[in-house]
Amino acid sequence: MTTTSEPGTKAGGRGRSRIDRYEPTVIEPKWQQRWDELGLYETDLEDTSRPKSYILTMYPYPSGDLHIGHWYIVTPTDALARFHRMHGENVFFPIGFDAFGLPAENAAIKNGINPLDWTMRNIEHERTQFRSMGAVFDWRYEVVTCEPEFYRWNQWFFLRLLEHGLAYRRRSPVDWCPNDGTLAREQVEGADRHCWRCGMPVEKRDLEQWYLRTTNYADELLDFSGIDWPEPIKVQQTNWIGRSEGAEVVFTTAPDDAQPGGDELRVFTTRPDTLFGATFMVLAPEHPLVATLTHPDRRAEVDAYVAAAARRTEIERLSTEREKTGVFTGSYAINPVDDERIPIWIADYVLGGYGTGAIMAVPAHDERDFAFAQRFGLAIRRVVAAPGTDDEPLDAAFVSHADDEHLVNSGEFSGLPADEGGRRIVNALSKRGLAKATVTYRLRDWTFSRQRYWGTPIPIIYCDRDGVVPVPDADLPVRLPDTVDYGGRGENPLNHDESFLRVECPRCGGPARRETDTMDTFVDSSWYWFRYLSPHKDDGPIDRELVARWTPVDQYTGGAEHAVMHLLYSRFWTKAMRDLGLVDQDEPFKRLFNQGQILGADGERMSKSRGNVQDPDDLVAKYGADSVRLFLMFMGPWDQGGPWSETGIEGVYRFVRRVWALALDPHGREPGEGSAGPLPDGQDESAARAAIRSAAHRTLRDVTQDYEGFRFNTMVAKLMELVNVLQRYRGTSVAGLSEWDEAISLLLLMLAPAAPHVSEELWARRLDARGEEWRSIHTEPWPVVDERAAAAETYEVPIQVNGKLRDRIEVPTGISEIELEQLVLARERVRELLAGRTPDRVIVAGGRRLVNVVVRG
């Protein structure tokens, strides 16, 4: 094993060079330890002498092993943090663990262990993995969400939200997964309505659950001004919130021999212009008036339908999707515009949770209503028509809603343009108190309860006398019991844990029972970045001074799969905290970048069960962390991701070794060649020196821009190009001269954020060789481009004739358009192609970069 501190080459040495081999497995741990000892990456949060920069990447779930996907997320973010440090910013780049969640519980049930033990063991392992990649994390600020010092503040927040009416308890149908219990609406995925975690089909259950009032913020969440987020995420959130403008219209039930009538039936419609076309009404099976409106002779059928709808999983509801189902209640409603009696039906295509849970059906102008009307033989009446189509029969719903349409069969409103007619109808009805303009959202309140052990206990006590009683702040945290007995079941073990369950009522002191539901684990990630600033603070959730100074986060990175979960909840939570008077910001993350996802080699998501997981440790052992980091950045655009393939990592490894050899041994000509090689293309020495300098500074300019624009793949490519240039001059008379030396320095500085170990090692050796005292490359300032050097003296202009490339010409940088044109026309090749004809036009394109000679005939 060679020592790493002595200079690798004798300056001016001739002949076969002897330099140390590049051994990443030796130098990487060495530097990691050194950085640690020196506290090089400790962030002083109190330091206000430099501009702050809060860089954050989504913390991982500690599932046992970091796989290459985690590295893919963290590496460029780490490089970015380092890049900002080199720009003199006080960078905070923390990490932690999203430690509550289902996999821990599954593992615990399977292996008969405690989820806490499983989780903490995994975290311990993942910490060492993170360290091996050489990230600048300051571990003093680590947050582990399953620790009471963190989750007690979830409970504290919950109590504050409760006080402010932002948390509430309600019985209603919830999405229910047989494995995971209650799910938030956001956690049900796909056309087949499966659980986001386990993939099981989701059912509906009528349960009493805790909710957070996210819908209070629906409009505000639609406003993305002031944050720089990727367009697709904004679009997804916008669609998810699903604001739609329309009107609420009051229908009234008609009296008949079975019931007195007069009940209000409210409906929401976005098409009030079609009100005269309502030929029946449909209630969701869950609608509260279903029982009242059902006629005795229809009761059996209706009850059966409602029961079946409740029992059906969403998946079944979908499989019968082609054919609409429904039953007639026997009752009628009065259409407020024309007092017409229309039948009231029940069908599961109307959703209980959206709008009012009831619709006016306008089969002529709605595809679903049309299908339903056809199936059950209900009337279809056209009330909107395009010019000249007033009486055209409908063989499908007419839904175009174009500007030139007008109303027909709509009483006094007939003939009006559809939009205006709609407005006037609402106006007329609203004077009688029967309609009002309304906005409806698809967004639902956040279903917050989970029937699991491994989460934050909801700090609520149920007392027979006092009802629902919040746990007093002084009694927080409500701790999870240390021992847990799953009894082989999947059911929440807290339900059977007498020592947890039994509690005195904080109000009356009588016997009471604890809430056994825990919080959705998305609560943790909804505010964790605030906690990073003061992870051990025990008299409050956040340090308000530090929060004011450091948040919002300047740059957040993470996957787009969290678009309508974590990234939406975080925005909600921040706004709620603002309204609780805790912070004075509206948004959590100023700038967001979504990196792509690394898939397994089979193109599927990496998972242990599929056996397609790539372990970064193996790669690090073989190539070193620096090469793995560079490779992950080089693979392709960061927002793209893609299937994992090791193909190509050799190339990056080769590149690092070349950097090594160039930096330590400029004269090496392998092997055995004694004399300096020739300069390329008959360049003289001064041209060669200028060329080196120009290449280095052009690279610096481009690489800086690439870092800023998150183009890490081309950043690495440009460093490779510079290395290729230097390689050409290696062993020539200009190698080792001041321009060469500067180029190597720039190369190492540019490489430092991406490949921190090898650049640090080579930097140290250079300082040592010059007899200078050691200082870390990572505390060096980012170099400044010498634009004069970057500009080349001459450049090549491609020449086109009629748009086709025919020739090239080398011209001086400052050439004028006229001179360039003359040079081009004088070219032998151009004259040949012109064959005596006069060009119609000569186009000197974009900054004299290209010339196109146009000639006809």
Next chain:
RNA sequence: GCCGAGGUGGCGGAACCGGCAGACGCGGCCGACUUAAAAUCGGCUGCCCGCAAGGGCGUGCGAGUUCAAAUCUCGCCCUCGGCACCA
């Protein structure tokens, strides 16, 4: 069906503003070094015709705008992600 992202050599990808298509890397072929191999170094490598000089064709498909289109417009096809009867 609706919304979003994308389609470029054998492969990953580059070309950011309409201006040399294929940077950089992988793979492949040839050569140097070596007893040999590895490593390293050098050259070639979009497809077709041609000994060559050179020419033709090429960015999913088809039209169009332009001196000039991977890039802009229109119409299609395909892949991936999201939504899922939202009245």
